[in-house]
Amino acid sequence: MPRKGMRSIFFKPSSNPPTSPSPHAHRSFSDSLMEEKIETAERLITKWDVSKANYQSGIFSGTREEARRYLTAVRGLQSAMQYLVAEDSTSTTLVRAQFLMQLAMKTLQKEFHQILSANREHLDPETVSTRSSIDLTSSVSVSDYEDEISLSEDEFRVSETERVSMLAMDDLKAIAECMISTGYGKECVKVYILIRKSIVDEALYHLGFDKFTFSQVQKLDWQVLELKIKTWLKAVKVAVPTLFHGERILCDHVFGADSGKRIAESCFAEITKDGAVSLFGFPEMVAKCKKSPEKMFRTLDLYEAISDHWPRIESIFSSESTSNIRLQAVTSMVKLGEAVRMMLMDFESAIQKESSKKPVPGGGIHPLTRYVMNYLTFLADYSAVLVDIIADLPQTPLPESYYRSPMRQQNPPASELSERIAWLILVLLCKLDGKAELYKDVALSYLFLANNMQYVVVKVRRSNLGFLLGEEWLAKHEEKVREYASKYERVGWSAVLSSLPGNLAAELSAEQARACFTKFDAAFHKACRKQSSWVVSDPKFRDEIRGSIGSKLEEKYSEFYEKYRVGSKSIRDFLPGDIGKYYLSNILSGDSGTVSSHSWSTTSSSHSSNRM
Known part of the structure; x- marks a missing residue:
């Protein structure tokens, strides 16, 4: 208790003017007061003497009343020692007080160890980490420990584990503050580190x-x-x-x-x-x-x-x-x-060094295309961190005609990643251009390029690559797919289309008309047989190509058919619609089978009977 408070208790005001006590009288009163503090501390400290054979940790295991009294006694002992040091540092009373303090610190150290050990489960980090900052700031300190620890209405709602955890934490805090304030912080910290580590x-x-x-x-x-x-x-x-x-x-x-x-x-x-x-x-x-x-x-x-x-x-x-x-x-x-930047450069180098010389059967998707695009698709999922990683990484500038994105102005860091991805795709496409030259059939080369470009576009549109590269990039490359497909159609079916007269206004004799029908039949079936082993793995894209070829052939054949079918019994039952409906269904599926080369009349008769 502060000295001002003590004076208010022991000195009552009187009507007579106060007289100052002599130095000797004041010293005697202070001595007796300090002696009383030491005696109070001695009774409690010896009661909980850790050196006793029958000692069991328990100051903090029951109600907090005994713990309150013990800590109060230790603080009183400390103040008595401070007084004695100032008055007479050689007194036997000071030696006695020092001995009691050492004994108390051993006991508190033992209690501290016991609380930490016994509450390992309740002081696990998961339980402790759920405590809010409000819980922590409202917890008791040594000075608050004179009152019984009480739980607020909110704290009553916590689980039993959390409640025990909170009480144990407050006990540890009270002991630690007491030991540190009396100069025994090292002993306390040593125990704490040993157990918590x-x-x-x-x-x-x-x-x-x-x-x-x-x-x-x-x-x-x-x-x-x-x-x-x-x-x-x-x-x-x-x-x-x-x-x-x-x-x-x-x-x-x-x-x-x-x-x-x-x-x-x-x-x-x-x-x-x-x-x-x-x-x-x-x-x-x-x-x-x-x-x-x-x-x-x-x-x-x-x-x-x-x-x-x-x-x-x-x-x-x-x-x-x-x-x-x-x-x-x-x-x-x-x-x-x-490491990521190094692997990106190695990845680019691996694309450029890929040297396989064997054409993909049927002009299908090249393994390099699958590998690169799957790799880049996964890479795009890490765009948030890649933006930071590739910042300032040297980049070969892309041609403005190849890549222009509004993101360059809106988000420069994301633009760097977008350009890096676009560059890697460009490296792949350049490599595919070289591999297209491995095919002896020009039409198949264009189909190969159309297939692989379509695969690239689909992968981009269905992944985060689409967000990185943008609609402008996609539109440009979708147009490239259509361009390749158109060139494949033009080269692959030119012989079939040219088998019919270019000028239908000119009149043909029956023999000439029949010769055109025969020539068309041969060219058409030859193209179908050849292209039955070619492949377009994307079903939607395959249907689009078949539909485009069918519409062009049917349009030209239909005119010729309508003009010259009269009087030609062998072809009168063959309809222009049969081209796309029956024959073209066999192409671009990668099948090794061939289309029958029977005459138009035989084949058409078969289809006619099937429709009946």
């Missing part, structure tokens, strides 16, 4: 995270390392927001008073530094391993995980004493970014 290390172990050296990581097969990365990704999702965050809350609460803020920071650093540095150091080791394009996406997963958690990492490890942990997380991000 083991909890952090154990938690990381149960999350499946193993500590590795770089040489160990380097020797792992990629399949094994990929499993380790998956485990790390799961572990970091728990470690940052729950494990480390919960430990920070607990540490700040127990040691977070103004006088103990530095203690809280250094204590938290000691508890978490080994586990956190190992956890955030693992991605750096992965980044330093041998790089190849197939490792790109796991590398991006690691980068994205740190990037997503960075605000919390920066907040949790905000003190100077944990700067090495922040530095490790940043270093890992930098190294991962460098």
Whole structure:
């Protein structure tokens, strides 16, 4: 109790003017008051003497009344010692008080250890991390401990685990403040670090995270390392927001008073530094391993995980004493970014170096097209982090005629990523132009280009690539698909179309007309047989091409048929509509079968009978 308060109790005002006590009288009164404090402390401290054989921790296990009295007695003992040091630093009473203080600190240290050990389950980081800042700021301190701990209406609603956790945290806080204020902070911190560090290390172990050296990581097969990365990704999702965050809350609460803020920071650093540095150091080791394009996406997963958690990492490890942990997380991000940039360049180089000389059967989708576009589709899903990673990465400028996007003005960082993606697709398309030359049939070359360009466009439109490249890019390349398809039709079916007279106004004799029919029949079936082994794997695109070919053939044949069918019994039942309905259904499916080369009359008679 402050001295001003004591004077108000022991000195009553009187009608006579007060006289100042002699120095000797004042000293005698203070001595007796300090003696009383020491005797009070002695009764409680010896009662809970940790050195006794029958001692069982229990000051804080029952009601808080005994704990209140004990802490009050210790504070009183401390004030008595301060008085005695000032008055007579050699007195036997001071020696006695010092002995009692040491005894009290041993007991409190034992209680502190007991609370931490007995409440491992209730003080787990997940439970602690659910406590709001309001809970923490409203918790009791040593000075508040003179009143029984009471729970507010809101606190009554918490679970039993949370309630026990809150009480244990407040007990720890009260003991820590008492021990620190009496100069025994080291003993308190030593116990705290020993127990809480083991909890952090154990938690990381149960999350499946193993500590590795770089040489160990380097020797792992990629399949094994990929499993380790998956485990790390799961572990970091728990470690940052729950494990480390919960430990920070607990540490700040127990040691977070103004006088103990530095203690809280250094204590938290000691508890978490080994586990956190190992956890955030693992991605750096992965980044330093041998790089190849197939490792790109796991590398991006690691980068994205740190990037997503960075605000919390920066907040949790905000003190100077944990700067090495922040530095490790940043270093890992930098190294991962460098690895991604290197793999992007390797990926481009791999496209350019692809040297297969065997044409794809039927002019279908080239494996390189599938590989590159699937790769870029997955890559586009990481656009948020790739924007940061590829910033300032050297880029070969694209021709303005190839790529113009309003995003260049609206969002320069996204524009850099868009241009990088567009460039890689351009490298692919240039490579496909060369592979189209491997086909001996020009029409098949154009079909190959149409197929592959269509595949590229569909992949872009159905993925995040469409957002990156934009409608202008898509419209330009869809037009290219139509151009290739048109050239395939013109070259592949020119012989069929040219088999009929170009000028239908000129009159033909019956023999000449029949010769045209025969020539058309031969050219048409030859084209169908050849193109029955060609392929368009996209059903919609295949139907569009068939429809386009059918409409052109039917239009020209229909005119000729209507003019010369009269008097020609062998062809009178063959309808122009049969071309697309029956014959063209056999082309572009990749079938090895052939179309029958029977005469028009035989084939048409068959179709006629089928319609009856």
